[in-house]
Amino acid sequence: MEILKSCPCCGSKNYVMSPAFIFPFVSNRIFGQPTIELEKSNLTDIDLRKTLVGTFTFKCGKCYYMGNAIRYSQEQMELLYKGYRDKSYNEERIIFEPSYKERITNLEAQYPYLKEVEKFIEDNTKNIRSILDLGGGSGINCPFRTSKKHSCWVYDLSPCKLVKDIVHWSKNEERRNFDLINCSNVLEHVPSLEDFIKNEILNLDFKYLYIEVPNHEPEKNPTHDVIKKGWHEHINFFTKNSLISLFEKHSLIVIASKFFPEKKEARSTGILLERSS
Ligand SMILES: [Zn+2]
Numbered sequence: 001m002e003i004l005k006s007c008p009c010c011g012s013k014n015y016v017m018s019p020a021f022i023f024p025f026v027s028n029r030i031f032g033q034p035t036i037e038l039e040k041s042n043l044t045d046i047d048l049r050k051t052l053v054g055t056f057t058f059k060c061g062k063c064y065y066m067g068n069a070i071r072y073s074q075e076q077m078e079l080l081y082k083g084y085r086d087k088s089y090n091e092e093r094i095i096f097e098p099s100y101k102e103r104i105t106n107l108e109a110q111y112p113y114l115k116e117v118e119k120f121i122e123d124n125t126k127n128i129r130s131i132l133d134l135g136g137g138s139g140i141n142c143p144f145r146t147s148k149k150h151s152c153w154v155y156d157l158s159p160c161k162l163v164k165d166i167v168h169w170s171k172n173e174e175r176r177n178f179d180l181i182n183c184s185n186v187l188e189h190v191p192s193l194e195d196f197i198k199n200e201i202l203n204l205d206f207k208y209l210y211i212e213v214p215n216h217e218p219e220k221n222p223t224h225d226v227i228k229k230g231w232h233e234h235i236n237f238f239t240k241n242s243l244i245s246l247f248e249k250h251s252l253i254v255i256a257s258k259f260f261p262e263k264k265e266a267r268s269t270g271i272l273l274e275r276s277s
Contacts, residue, residue: 016058117143128208132204212260257271
């Protein structure tokens, strides 16, 4: 487990740290402890029973990236995501977060703006036929999955029943070249962004990369400029500038970006990158 000491996107050391907490479901999974339970102290009249497990919020003063300052280790990530969204995971989470029961169906549905994403990719690229959905779960949100002109694969650490028109891809397979890598709603969960880009993205052969993350652009929505107090499974909040800084270090050039859906309050930020050869 490490603590951020510079911005993981732009590298700036110009940042602020603010006190924050880790949500009980997450601290229970990772540390085996949902809250800190203390007796009322003789030295103070503050009742510290059921204090939440603490962390800090890191906010970059240059690109406005914001994240949980504590970066979980690989082992801790495995504890957090073990059986992700399976029956026992859902039951455990509902104990801490009763409203999760109602949210599960929405979390597993197709994005209502997927056609907009497909049009955005089509308008800004050439000759896309093969697509790998990296971290795509069931593959339900893989662009062009239902088009007969494209071939789609999905790679995900959590074994998951796939939807129609997409097949599993594994690291042992010979095929490593794709026209497009789709990495949608993954980066906000990743503690080591550099390792993820180097080990999971750059060792594939591809021309285009589509990245989508929840929208936290202060310019688009000023309420997103508020410094977060609590951290759950999303540990990275990106602005468009922070994503550009993150990828340009690896010779990935942003060719277009867009907020989705177009006509309502923007829920996601999508950026399309091209690998320079
Ligand atoms: Zn930054």
